[in-house]
Amino acid sequence: MVKCRSEYKKLLRTCRFEYDKQKTSNFENNKLKNARLYWNMLKESAGLKPAEIPLSNFEHYFRAVNNPADRFFVPDDDILEFNSRYRDEEFKVMFQELNVIITEYEIKQAINQLKRNRSAGPDLLLNEFLISGKDVFIPLLCVLFNKIFETGNFPDRWSEGYVIPLHKKGGVNEVENYRGITLLSSLGKLFSSVINTRLKNWAEKYNVYIEAQAFLDQI
Known part of the structure; x- marks a missing residue:
């Protein structure tokens, strides 16, 4: 159980890191290619509600x-x-x-x-x-x-x-x-x-x- 819990937490950290990395990459790419999506992502990350x-x-x-x-x-x-x-x-x-x-x-x-x-x-x-x-x-x-x-x-x-x-x-x-x-x-x-x-x-x-x-x- 201890080993499984450790592997589970490690997997969560890895997935979270990859998710943040992918989102950051999309954020930087959209800044130059899709201004509307870029600002929507920026507002979302800042927790702004429409x-x-x-x-x-x-x-x-x-x-x-x-x-x-x-x-x-x-x-x-x-x-x-x-x-x-x-x-x-x-x-x-x-x-x-x-x-x-x-x-x-x-x-x-x-x-x-x-x-x-x-x-x-x-x-x-x-x-x-x-x-x-x-x-x-x-x-x-x-x-x-x-x-x-x-x-x-x-x-x-x-x-x-x-x-x-x-x-x-x-x-x-x-x-x-x-x-x-x-x-x-x-x-x-x-x-x-x-x-x-x-x-x-x-x-x-x-x-x-x-x-x-x-x-x-x-x-």
Whole structure:
């Protein structure tokens, strides 16, 4: 009996070890090959239970948080002032250096900064497509981006996204305990990255941030 019990416990430890080893291997493989299954396994291992909240509740909640027509919505005064000054062409001279054509080099830089293993937005384009096919995509994107930049018509579809609720704290059945992240179009984010990099370099060149910070320090 003692011998059988010892062999039984040894067999349990061996099986448990092999089970954990196999599960760890599947976990690591799915991280690169199946993001949905990877996150499900991660939640399962953390002991997280799925929330029992209807999707309509999330829709109403996030609409209220981001709806300008809602009585609790407060617009950003700085953005309103900037838009007003821009319409009055106060920044026309200052921005002349920014209003130049988008180059293939700028797009290549933006693609090189993309990260792999990120979820796609409504356009279903993964960063891996742009990274692996950049030699083919860059000339076409250069024409497209310059047309958008020239006309000022940013595609509406690039402003649409999938809102994914992430649980942050408290009970899982309360929508207020979730923070929403939005999965946007990969092309829209790439275009925005090109513009953002140009603005950043321009601001650093003219010490815009330093002057603004000095002003804030005096307030």
